[in-house]
Amino acid sequence: MLVLELKRMPEQDAKKRITNFNEVALGLTEEQAIEEAKRCLQCKTPKCMKGCPVEVKIPAFLKYVSEGDFASAIKEIKSDNALPAVCGRVCPQETQCEQACILSKKGASVSIGYLERFVADRESKKGVQIPAPGEPTGKKVAVVGSGPAGLTAAADLARMGHSVTMFESLHEAGGVLTYGIPEFRLPKEIVRAEVEYVKKLGVTILLDSVIGKIETLDELLDDFDAIFLGTGAGLPAFLNIDGENLNGVYSANEFLTRVNLMKSYLFPEYDTPVKIGKHVTVVGGGNVAMDAARCALRLGAEEVTVVYRRGEEEMPARAEEIKHAKEEGIKFRLLTNPVRLVGDGKNWVTHVECIDMFLCEPDESGRCKPMPLSGSEHLIEADVVIIAIGTSPNPLVMRSAKGLEITKHGRIIAKDNGETTRKRVYAGGDAVTGSATVIGAMGAGKIAARAIDEYLRMK
Amino acid sequence: MSFSILEKQELVPTIHLMTVRAPAVAKKAQPGQFIMLRIDERGERVPLTIADFDREKGTITMIFQVLGKTTMHLSMLKAGDDLLDFIGPLGNPAHIENAGTVILIGGGVGVAPVFPQARALKSAGNKIISIIGARNAGLLLWEDRMREVSDELHITTDDGTKGHHGFVTDIVKKILEQGTKVDRVIAIGPPVMMRAVAGITRPFNVRTIVSLNSIMVDGTGMCGACRVLVGNETKFACVDGPEFDAHLVDFTLLMSRLAIYQPEEKEALEKYTCDRKGCSC
Numbered sequence: 001m002l003v004l005e006l007k008r009m010p011e012q013d014a015k016k017r018i019t020n021f022n023e024v025a026l027g028l029t030e031e032q033a034i035e036e037a038k039r040c041l042q043c044k045t046p047k048c049m050k051g052c053p054v055e056v057k058i059p060a061f062l063k064y065v066s067e068g069d070f071a072s073a074i075k076e077i078k079s080d081n082a083l084p085a086v087c088g089r090v091c092p093q094e095t096q097c098e099q100a101c102i103l104s105k106k107g108a109s110v111s112i113g114y115l116e117r118f119v120a121d122r123e124s125k126k127g128v129q130i131p132a133p134g135e136p137t138g139k140k141v142a143v144v145g146s147g148p149a150g151l152t153a154a155a156d157l158a159r160m161g162h163s164v165t166m167f168e169s170l171h172e173a174g175g176v177l178t179y180g181i182p183e184f185r186l187p188k189e190i191v192r193a194e195v196e197y198v199k200k201l202g203v204t205i206l207l208d209s210v211i212g213k214i215e216t217l218d219e220l221l222d223d224f225d226a227i228f229l230g231t232g233a234g235l236p237a238f239l240n241i242d243g244e245n246l247n248g249v250y251s252a253n254e255f256l257t258r259v260n261l262m263k264s265y266l267f268p269e270y271d272t273p274v275k276i277g278k279h280v281t282v283v284g285g286g287n288v289a290m291d292a293a294r295c296a297l298r299l300g301a302e303e304v305t306v307v308y309r310r311g312e313e314e315m316p317a318r319a320e321e322i323k324h325a326k327e328e329g330i331k332f333r334l335l336t337n338p339v340r341l342v343g344d345g346k347n348w349v350t351h352v353e354c355i356d357m358f359l360c361e362p363d364e365s366g367r368c369k370p371m372p373l374s375g376s377e378h379l380i381e382a383d384v385v386i387i388a389i390g391t392s393p394n395p396l397v398m399r400s401a402k403g404l405e406i407t408k409h410g411r412i413i414a415k416d417n418g419e420t421t422r423k424r425v426y427a428g429g430d431a432v433t434g435s436a437t438v439i440g441a442m443g444a445g446k447i448a449a450r451a452i453d454e455y456l457r458m459k
Numbered sequence: 460m461s462f463s464i465l466e467k468q469e470l471v472p473t474i475h476l477m478t479v480r481a482p483a484v485a486k487k488a489q490p491g492q493f494i495m496l497r498i499d500e501r502g503e504r505v506p507l508t509i510a511d512f513d514r515e516k517g518t519i520t521m522i523f524q525v526l527g528k529t530t531m532h533l534s535m536l537k538a539g540d541d542l543l544d545f546i547g548p549l550g551n552p553a554h555i556e557n558a559g560t561v562i563l564i565g566g567g568v569g570v571a572p573v574f575p576q577a578r579a580l581k582s583a584g585n586k587i588i589s590i591i592g593a594r595n596a597g598l599l600l601w602e603d604r605m606r607e608v609s610d611e612l613h614i615t616t617d618d619g620t621k622g623h624h625g626f627v628t629d630i631v632k633k634i635l636e637q638g639t640k641v642d643r644v645i646a647i648g649p650p651v652m653m654r655a656v657a658g659i660t661r662p663f664n665v666r667t668i669v670s671l672n673s674i675m676v677d678g679t680g681m682c683g684a685c686r687v688l689v690g691n692e693t694k695f696a697c698v699d700g701p702e703f704d705a706h707l708v709d710f711t712l713l714m715s716r717l718a719i720y721q722p723e724e725k726e727a728l729e730k731y732t733c734d735r736k737g738c739s740c
Contacts, residue, residue: 169546169677169679170677171497171504171543171544171546179677179681207544208544208545208546209483210546210547210549210679213487213547213548213549214483214484214487214547214548234679234680234681235680235681236681236682236683238683238693244693245686245688245693245712245716247715247716247718247719248719250683250684251682251683253681253682253683254676254682254683254684257676257677257681257682258676262503262504262676263501267723267727268723268726268727268730269501270501270503271501271502271503271528271529271727272503272504272676273720273723273724273727275719346715347712347715347716394679394680394681395680395698396679396680396698
């Protein structure tokens with residue numbers, strides 16, 4: 001059997017793209033898309049779908065693409081996934097649908113992510129179709145947080161006929177898609193278009209509304225029949241080492257929020273500043289660390305170094321993001337861990353003191369536990385340090401909610417269907433799992449929407 | 460959604476009062492809390508302490524000093540103009556209880572956030588001794604309002620043009636040295652002033668509360684820009700504060716962190732004044 005391998009999606013050249021914030025991956029042409037979709041074997045029991053947390057009917061949409069019927073393709077995707085332009089860009093397909101694709105065993109899987117992105121982008125250029133709303137149920141649902149979990153739950157609930165109001169604490173909707181993921185990986189225009197789609201399904205979005213402050217959960221329960229909490233994992237973790245409060249030291253959340261949400265890369269045209277380091281050190285090995293490093297480079301840093309305590313194999317970042325970062329000249333110092341941040345005596349950071357690490361037996365996460373190699377301490381020059389070692393759920397909502405149980409890590413306790421310990425309150429996404437993927441959160445939003453619908457129809 | 464400005468006036472040179480219609484925020488606002496606002500699409504999010512609120516009218520009043528570009532721009536707005544974003548009430552409310560005798564200290568623009576606390580503490584049954592200070596008589600804020608809610612009101616000016624010639628700390632020291640039984644001190648003003656007050660009350664072992672005006676981005680605990688060291692523990696001023704035990708706050712760190720963006724703030728302000736004048740520099 002002939003298995004064509006797709007050429008990589010055209011990209012901005014690495015040398016050029018580090019001077020701008022424009023999108024790196026440029027998208028497929030119609031011809032490339034059709035040719036690629038034709039590679040799908042249309043398996044009778046498609047494994048790819050099982051790899052998708054929101055169960056997109058992948059072979060069906062690929063068939064439409066292969067026939068050049070892009071309108072039907074996007075309709076097929078959107079019956080399961082309200083945010084295809086986002087998923088096509090930020091999903092870790094290589095560990096989900098594409099990994100499960102039978103062709104991946106024989107060479108290269110169908111580039112499902114590229115094709116999802118292609119049909120979504122094409123629809124947004126041609127004009128978005130809004131599906132007819134479901135029969136109104138007269139039930140009201142509040143969705144707290146407008147990130148991937150909330151947007152998905154809201155879209156599904158609206159299509160089921162419920163009246164949905166979504167509360168967002170920031171001045172723009174999208175959650176981590178807006179404040180976290182940079183423009184060059186996920187243009188904000190795309191996020192805004194997806195949010196517009198959800199609004200057109202009938203969802204009301206109230207911005208600038210911090211639940212826990214402007215309304216407590218208890219007050220919301222007076223006004224709504226059910227609540228979905230998709231409040232994400234917005235609380236940044238720090239290393240708890242000396243020097244972490246020195247000037248020039250950022251949480252990745254702060255750095256990325258300044259750059260993405262507040263557009264500080266356009267300072268002084270936009271008001272919010274950010275420090276442009278000469279020597280930037282990013283601590284961490286996930287997608288957020290890659291995003292922060294690549295933003296720092298684009299802002300004009302001379303040298304950006306990622307410091308990670310394990311090896312490359314253990315890095316949680318998507319393979320593609322690590323590859324992109326390397327192409328752009330980001331330096332990696334693996335098996336290295338900061339022990340102290342050193343200042344200049346005037347409270348500005350000048351160096352990161354690091355120690356070499358080695359890996360021994362796997363720990364509870366299944367990864368090898370990194371151990372410090374004593375005596376290997378050394379200094380890395382840095383005038384900006386970005387800590388990207390993870391986030392935990394923001395406690396603001398929980399603090400105002402009686403009877404809503406959380407774990408010792410601050411995560412909301414919820415069953416598989418999203419039910420929390422508080423009646424009529426459901427939760428999903430990073431608020432439940434701790435920081436994970438966009439698509440995982442969307443899957444949780446979808447499942448919770450189903451459970452909420454069932455509950456409301458039983459009532 | 461936009462938030463209309465109902466009132467805007469310059470109280471004293473460089474210090475302005477602004478009342479904004481924001482019924483949902485006003486419904487929940489309490490003394491000690493703050494709001495964040497953004498003027499327009501390109502604007503930054505700035506935190507301002509709530510100086511007054513009216514639940515019936517659905518309004519929030521803030522008092523701000525012109526320091527950088529955003530406060531300069533804010534000072535140019537008039538009643539009838541809109542703010543793009545207005546978020547709150549944020550931070551923890553001040554702890555209002557009948558403690559006995561409370562000294563309230565407001566330095567400069569810090570008088571504004573002190574006022575709603577003085578009013579609430581007064582109606583909670585406390586004896587209120589207020590000390591308000593400014594550089595000179597012309598910059599003194601809300602003397603009339605403070606007098607209404609105080610049992611005793613002291614005024615200080617750095618140049619002696621009104622009241623005591625000197626600092627608010629001189630008066631606190633005198634009161635404490637006289638042996639007056641003081642159950643709590645609340646001080647809001649420039650960090651130097653708050654640090655000085657903390658230094659004076661520490662040996663007398665009087666519980667002293669300060670409100671910290673750290674740099675913030677989201678104001679909801681998401682970014683950590685506002686982190687402060689309190690009793691050797693890192694806290695976020697936005698969600699753990701803004702009020703902290705003055706005797707535990709690392710003011711040196713606070714002041715150094717407040718200065719992080721000074722060069723950028725200067726650049727933005729210069730550009731703004733330039734753009735307004737239409738010069739070509």
